[in-house]
Amino acid sequence: MPKGDYLAEFEIYVMLAILRLGDDAYGVSIRREIEERAGRPVSIGAVYATLGRLEEKKLVEFRVSDPQPVQGGRSRKLVSLTKRGLAAVEHSTAMLQRMLQGTPITQEG
């Protein structure tokens, strides 16, 4: 992994959410996923600013979905991790895990 792809905390949250959501990852679902799992309020602006940054680093990519199968359904801009994004998130979480190992706060539930 090239240097400089270190991820900020919120970036890791967003990327993990994308991973979890799979084919259903887009602004709303990502925001809700983080809010529900991390239990902290997340704004849609923060999600998009982060996605924009991640896209610039070529860690995520967008694609436009077919319109929703309801009347007036909109197309969604779906997000997925790039190969590089996947590598980056693996690297960052692995580092975090290594750092956590043996520290007193490591109380896996």
Add this chain to the structure above:
Amino acid sequence: MPNPPPFFRWTLALLADRRFREDVLGNILEEFEDQVVAQGEPAARRWYRRQVLRSLGPLLRWRLTHREAGWRRALRALSLSTPGQDGKYAARSLLGAPGFSLTVILTFALGIGVNTAVFSLVHSLVLDPLPFPGGDRMVQLWRYEKLEDGRRSLGPPAAPMVAAWREEEGVFDQVGAYAEEEIHLSIDEGIVSVPGARISSEILSLISATPILGRLFSREDAIPGGGEVLLLTEELWARQFGSDPGVIGRTAWVDGTLHTVVGVIPSATRALLETTFFGAQTKEVLLPLLTDAAGGWTGSPNIVARLQPGLTVEEAQERLDVIQTRVAPLMEGQSEWFPLVVSARDALSWGFRRGLWVVFGAVAIVLLIACANIATLILVRRIARGGEMNVRLALGAGRSRLAGQLVTESLLLGGAGTLLAILTAGWMVHAAVWIAGGSLPVIRSARVDPETLAFATVAGLVTVFAFSLIPILHLRRLTPAGVVSRQSPGGWKPSAGWRAHGSLVVAQVALATVLVLSAGLLSNSLRRLLSVDPGFQTEGLAAVGLNLPRTRYDVGTERIAFFDEVVNGLERAPGVRSAGWARYVPPRVAGAPGTVNVEGRAAAEGEGFEVHAGNWVSPTYFRVVGAPFLSGRPFTEAEISDRAQVVIVNRTGAERLWPDGDGGVGSRIRLDSDFGPSPWMTVVGIVPDFKAWWLGDSPDRMQIYLPASDVPLRSGVILVRSDRDLGEVASLVQSQVRRMDPSLPIGETYWVGNAFRQSVARQRFQALLLSSFGILGLALAILGVYGVMSLSVTHRTREIGVRLALGATRGDVNRQFLARGLKAVGAGLALGLCIAFFAADLLADLLWGIGPTDPPTYVACAAGVLLAGLSASSVSTRRAMNVDPVEALRRE
């Protein structure tokens, strides 16, 4: 479904980046709607507001780090700023005066565009080195001998000179040689006549050539019998071999010997070769230039070399002069030969550099006129807007703000003008290449290059800046009180204004006069050239080149028989009035054969009368070209076949050889050429002088004609005088030739008259170019005169009104204005004539048949300029006559 709070929605839309604005708004709306369903509208609205407030931070940070596209932002910022407003205002004000704007922009485009085009041409012809590495160090090596009249006769250097140059260390990097050759190539079936050249292996490395297939020449290829090889050009490879990659190793007959194809050179290399060495003539096959046992080049090839880095042409010349003192004793009969080093670029533009600089000067003058004109236009406009400026000043606009607006306006004008100028330049260079590319090989590489583009831009901007200064300086004189006072619009003082504008008119007219005069002189010179009598009747006379391959026509008598047979067949053909043949036909006579001595008059070695042009002709030649014998008779058939020692000279030749009239027909002369002295030959006829080389050929030169049997005549010209068109003549000759040799192609077919007209192509080009500039300059100057005169009339409307009211007649008023205009035009004319008179020498080299101070041309051009100035003034003063005194006074 309820809507989200509009203010917050709007805030979000404003803040979100264009890239994800739609998505953010869509997503938040989707959730808002979910919230409405789940928790009711008020809670959903609260949620929405909270979301937007929380999004502010991240979105703002994003916007600060990720600006949107630069131009869009710049545009938006600009449209809100002072310069932006100035720009909008300026654009509106310029669009409101389309005549003025268009005139200024067009003046710009013509002045700067033409200037850029010519600068580009000068650049590629004179300043730009040849387009390959070391091209700027490439030189042509010639020899010259001094002639009795002080001129130098140039030619390819002698073998001992070349050998010494090649041995000398530290002067040349590389020395190469080349010679032209008509090559008859037979591939499988039939013969193709292909223009080719012999070159030494160094030539291709000098221009950094690489083959697209196979290899280039090596030194071993040049040893006779060592390797009979040839290089094909890409075009010939495609045409004759269907671009077959297996062509390497195939064989082709070249004049009876089997040659092997060793490589194919790309067409770009071919173009470079043709341009650099062969005067843009097509060369499709390359053979190695053969060397003799000592390694020297055979024949008298042209020599080129690349100087050692750091060595100048002058230094190389000095070195060669030193070498020559060593070599001279080895050169029998050529001891008066001296080496000459010429930069290859100079050699390419030989003879028309002076013309080019004159054209450059002309263009600079047009630019100056254009600038003066723009200045006038801007001033005129400012007067017209003086009232507006006064009002705005009175309403509280700052002077700096007004100045800013004037600058913006000028910048807008200049920008548009410069843009159009660049387009004009590109188009003009294109046109010049198209017009002159054929006769002027170097021009083909001409492009509007980046430096020139920069030149144009700077020229445009400097002009703009300079002219925006003029009205700004006037701004200082404005006072808010001017709007109510009787101050004339713009604080204009009539006397000072007239002085400024009058001097602009004088300058413009003077410059235009210089241009018109130059154009007039060149056109007159061209007119005289075109009216020159070539010495024989060119109308209806067609020439057809014919080359006989050595392999099949090795014996001289066979060749003569062949030409005779073709001519006899042609003379019987319908529509043909007469036919003949010769080695050359004017204006394409190839060489000065040597000097002539008269029997019975002692002459030292190397002395004698220089022959300007020599030709080898058939008995019917003079009948076909339509030149009457002044005395004597043409050659007879018997004299040709018996190789009789007979000769025909022209009138000037006879006069020079026998100034006292004590000789002529029946006398005997001898020709001393490079091949040694000929036997004594009896003069059998005297013919009129022909123009041998071009229409401007100097009249007093000796020409001699030898029987066509006298040379190893492999190539010649069939001459046909007929009523038929050129294509019919060509097919007639072809059918006659085919009757005797089905595989022999005929060469170029052309009207002799056309060839003469083409011989003055350069003069025509120069005259055409300068005439266009002359017309352009004069038109601009007339526009300037008109502008200033109109200004003067507009400005004095009140005064005219008063004078008319006090009883002056309209004729008086008109005369007064006309006199004033004429005074300025006359002063400009006088100044221009003086400049032209003192700069006359610059043109002298380009003129033929008239001097650079030719009085009739001066008178005609002066009259033309005066008339143009007069009509421009009278059109503008007519307005003065139409002033209604009541109306004029009421304006007060």
